[in-house]
Amino acid sequence: MKGELICAVCPVGCHVTAEWNETDLLDVQQAACKLAWPYIRSEIFDPRRVVTSSVPVVGGEIPLVSVKTDSPVPKDRMRDVMQSLAQVTVQAPVNVGDVVVSNILGLGANIRATKRIKKVS
Amino acid sequence: MHTTEVDVAVIGGGPAGLAAVTSAKNAGAERVLLIERDERLGGILNQCIHDGFGTKVLGESITGPEYAQIYIDKLQEAKADFCLNTMVLDLTPEKVLTVCSAEGMRRIKAGAVVLAMGCRERTRGALGIPGPRPAGVYTAGVVQNYMNLRNIMVGRQVVILGSGDIGLIMARRLTLEGAKVECVAEILPYPSGLARNVVQCLEDFGIPLYLSTTVTRIHGTGRVKGVTLAQVGPKWGVKSGSQRFVECDTLMLSVGLIPENELSKKAGVALSPVTGGAIVDDWFQTSVPGIFSCGNVLHVHDVVDYVTLEAEAAGRSAARYAAAGSLPSSPIKVKPGQGVRYVLPYQISGEDAVEFSLRALAPEKDRHVVFRSNGQVIRKMRELMVAPAQMIRVKLRADRFPKEGEITVEVTE
Known part of the structure; x- marks a missing residue:
């Protein structure tokens, strides 16, 4: 199989031509660097995304703390992750990197805070 | 009105201001002050909770708030001073700032000023x-x-x-x-x-x-x-x-975004009609000696990493100016040629290597970015794809530059 894809590893966004069979990526043309290979392979066989969102924080200086999955999750599970996050609330203080939910939905990724939120009384 | 003195004043506590004030301090400016009107440092990064930041300068993809925190930590490590909830109301060509906060109005006399106010939306x-x-x-x-x-x-x-x-x-x-x-x-x-x-x-x-x-x-x-x-x-x-x-x-x-240059205009800083930002040389110095500009208030960037690099350079220049009272002149003009919307800096000293930023006029495949000096090609590089959305960055060594005259930059076949 052959197709055109956009590499999203970095902001350059190379428009590449890729060739693959049932099991493996065979060729990547027109990529500016080698990083395109693993990305394109994953886009074809197992597309994944980092999900970022925010959850309410109780007793914090601002009402929300931003969060992310600490590794990419399957693209088709993004909405499930969001649904699951809708039930989550955290207590201030929060630090960058704090685990908010461990191993969310058994996908192997933790939800971690990406912002420092001070506690206010 | 109460007046204080600083070596370097930086206006705006977003990614540009954070990097500029920290690098000014680390470059030897003793009294530095970052002035932010919001109640938090980090600027627009605080609301950019998506990831994709940091791939160029940190080698990893992180979110906006995480990126901001890294540079807030660096600022605190460098012991650079900052104030929040403080608005700069006026800036003069003599580098006197009038600022306003809950404590009232005061004046700050600065040896050098870095403009890092960012943009607002159309x-x-x-x-x-x-x-x-x-x-x-x-x-x-x-x-x-x-x-x-x-x-x-x-x-x-x-x-x-x-x-x-x-x-x-x-x-x-x-x-x-x-x-x-x-x-x-x-x-x-x-x-x-x-x-x-x-x-x-x-x-x-x-x-x-x-x-x-x-x-x-x-x-x-x-x-x-x-x-x-x-x-x-x-x-x-x-x-x-x-x-x-x-x-x-x-x-x-x-x-689209509009650089917030109201203060720059008050100080008499010359602006480019193309970018809406200041006209700067390779020190990031504007037309007003001792006033520097960097980040989105200078020209709109597509990735924050380049804002950081640019602001660090501007901060170093500001520290040097504050100490020496002047910088080497920039006699070599840089002009956009065919296929180029704009190129920064607008003039260079030729003293050191320069990282040029430019944008193409239209999206095209398989182009060359060509630097010419007085007719001769001094650098030519191939780009698989150019697009106005994507800033092109090219570094040229100092030995490529002419002593004087003009450099033109083209995006051609």
Whole structure:
């Protein structure tokens, strides 16, 4: 199989031509660097995304703390992750990197805070 | 009025200001002060909760708030002073700032000033879209602020005008938070945002992107009820018969950023009509000696990493100016040639290597970026793809520069 894809590893966004069979990526043309290979392979066989969102924080200086999955999750599970996050609330203080939910939905990724939120009384 | 003195004053506590004040301090400026009008450092990064920041300077992809925290930590490590909730009201060519906070008004006399005020968004008023003025018309950054910082959902059925990066990012965010994004309309024949955002924010969610299309009318009283979309021709004239009504309760605009240069103008800083930012040399010094400019107030960037690099250089220059009272002159002019919208810096000293930033006029495949000096090619590099959305950065060593005269930069076959 052959197709055109956009590499999203970095902001350059190379428009590449890729060739693959049932099991493996065979060729990547027109990529500016080698990083395109693993990305394109994953886009074809197992597309994944980092999900970022925010959850309410109780007793914090601002009402929300931003969060992310600490590794990419399957693209088709993004909405499930969001649904699951809708039930989550955290207590201030929060630090960058704090685990908010461990191993969310058994996908192997933790939800971690990406912002420092001070506690206010 | 009470007056204090500093070596380097930096206006704006976003990514540019954070990097500038820290590098000024680390370069030896003793009394530095970062002035931020918000109640938090970090600027727009605080609401940019998506990832993709840091790939150039940190070698990893992190979110906006994480990126901000790294540079806030660096600032604190360097023991650079900052003040929050403080607005700069005036700046003179003599580098005297008038600032206002809850404590009242005061003056700050600075040895050097770094302008790092960033941008604000272009609004409906600037576009002049016809129709009534219902609630439900927002700019993308406002939607981002409401959703990511204040926990306020702005609407359920959204049309987006303009394909700027923040608009694309918010298309995904709105979708993941349960809204239906009907489409993104872009007046240009190509997307304004980065390719990766078109893929990850629109294609991933099946959101249609209509190119050469704009909104010609907003409908609704009280609240937006819909918009009229129309296709445009080569000179942006509306194609007759192409109009159609799209129902929605929200229109989100992502139609460009305007550098916030009001203070720069007060200080007499010369601005470029192309970028809306200051005209600077390779020290990032403006037309007013001792006043420097960097980040989005200088020219709109597509990635924050380059803002950081630029601001660090501007901060070093400001520290050097504050100590020495002057910088070497910049006699070599740099001019955009064929296929180039603008190139920075506008003039260079030739003393040191220079990292040039430029933008192409139109998206094209397989081009060359060519630097010429007095007719001779001094650097030529191949680009697989150029696009106005994507800033091109080229570093030239000092031994490539002429002693004087002119350098032109072209994007050609």
